[in-house]
Amino acid sequence: xxxxxxxxxxxxxxxxxxxxxxxxxxxxxxxxxxxxxxxxxxxxxxxxxxxxxxxxxxxxxxxxxxxxxxxxxxxxxxxxxxxxxxxxxxxxxxxxxxxxxxxxxxxxxxxxxxxxxxxxxxxxxxxxxxxxxxxxxxxxxxxxxxxxxxxxxxxxxxxxxxxxxxxxxxxxxxxxxxxxxxxxxxxxxxxxxxxxxxxxxxxxxxxxxxxxxxxxxxxxxxxxxxxxxxxxxxxxxxxxxxxxxx
Numbered sequence: 021x022x023x024x025x026x027x028x029x030x031x032x033x034x035x036x037x038x039x040x041x042x043x044x045x046x047x048x049x050x051x052x053x054x055x056x057x058x059x060x061x062x063x064x065x066x067x068x069x070x071x072x073x074x075x076x077x078x079x080x081x082x083x084x085x086x087x088x089x090x091x092x093x094x095x096x097x098x099x100x101x102x103x104x105x106x107x108x109x110x111x112x113x114x115x116x117x118x119x120x121x122x123x124x125x126x127x128x129x130x131x132x133x134x135x136x137x138x139x140x141x142x143x144x145x146x147x148x149x150x151x152x153x154x155x156x157x158x159x160x161x162x163x164x165x166x167x168x169x170x171x172x173x174x175x176x177x178x179x180x181x182x183x184x185x186x187x188x189x190x191x192x193x194x195x196x197x198x199x200x201x202x203x204x205x206x207x208x209x210x211x212x213x214x215x216x217x218x219x220x221x222x223x224x225x226x227x228x229x230x231x232x233x234x235x236x237x238x239x240x241x242x243x244x245x246x247x248x249x250x251x252x253x254x255x256x257x258x259x260x261x262x263x264x265x266x
Contacts, residue, residue: 022037022038022040022157023035023036023037023038024036024038024118024156024168024170026116026117026118026119026120027119027120034120034216035212035215035216035219036116036171036172037170037171038156038157038168038169038170038171039111039157039168039170040157041148041151041152041157043111043113043171044111044113044151044157044169045144045148046107046111047105047107047108047110047113048107048139048144049107050106050107050110050111051094051097051105051106051107051108052090052107055086055089055090055093058089059085059086059089062085062089063082063085066081066082087136087140090135090136090139090140091132091133091136093105094128094131094132094135095128095129095131095132098115098123098128098131098132099125099128102114102123103116103123103128103167104172108169112171112172113169113170113171113172114169114170114172115127115128115131115168115169116167116168116169116170117165117166117167118156118168119166123165123167127165127166127167128165130161130164130165131161131162131164131165131167132161133161134159134160134161134164135161137160138150138159138160138161146159146160147160147161150163156168157169194259194264195256196240196242196256196257196260197260197264198241198242199240199257199260199261199264200261200264200265201239201240202236202257202261207258207261209232210232210236210254210257210258213225213228213229213232213254214229214251214254214255214258216228217229229250229251229254230250232254233253233254236254236257237253
């Protein structure tokens with residue numbers, strides 16, 4: 021599973037899992053179905069508005085409409101949904117910039133224009149080749165816009181060592197029973213924050229640990245003990261979650 025480290029403008033390094041060719045093709049197929057649905061709706065509306073369905077104008081209009089809809093849908097859906105078209109949302113994917121900045125209008129426009137070249141003219145073959153062979157799983161549109169597509173929806177999983185770190189599961193008494201209020205995504209954030217702190221020890225990640233601990237105390241209504249270690253607090257929450265939800 022390929023990953024990429026992106027340093028944000030706040031100097032925080034975030035590890036993402038790169039989307040595979042298969043995931044991106046499936047996401048695009050879902051988007052294609054949506055575009056096809058919109059096309060047929062507009063087609064039947066247009067047929068009802070014009071008596072002569074065989075005139076030259078309609079022929080040209082319906083010939084160009086699929087391409088215009090595809091490019092327009094790709095551009096607007098990513099622009100309005102922070103890099104997540106409906107297909108990408110369904111597959112848990114998102115467009116991100118490699119430099120950590122927020123992708124903007126120009127970036128999404130470049131991706132949409134090159135989609136026309138790669139998919140409409142190239143039948144998707146150039147896109148698949150570049151995604152498969154480039155270091156950051158980028159198609160030509162990604163390379164031009166300095167973006168890539170990553171997974172943002174991960175399935176939570178605990179390794180055997182996570183369980184074995186608890187001396188006796190049966191005898192273990194959770195310190196914070198309210199941890200059951202957390203969702204799997206919340207626990208993923210805790211694990212990722214701890215992992216990044218261990219891997220990249222810097223002031224930004226230390227601050228992230230403290231802020232996350234404070235936020236979780238407020239959410240779970242936990243009173244902080246004096247001189248309580250933030251790292252141990254987060255680790256305890258993870259252990260409690262494992263035991264209480266297994």
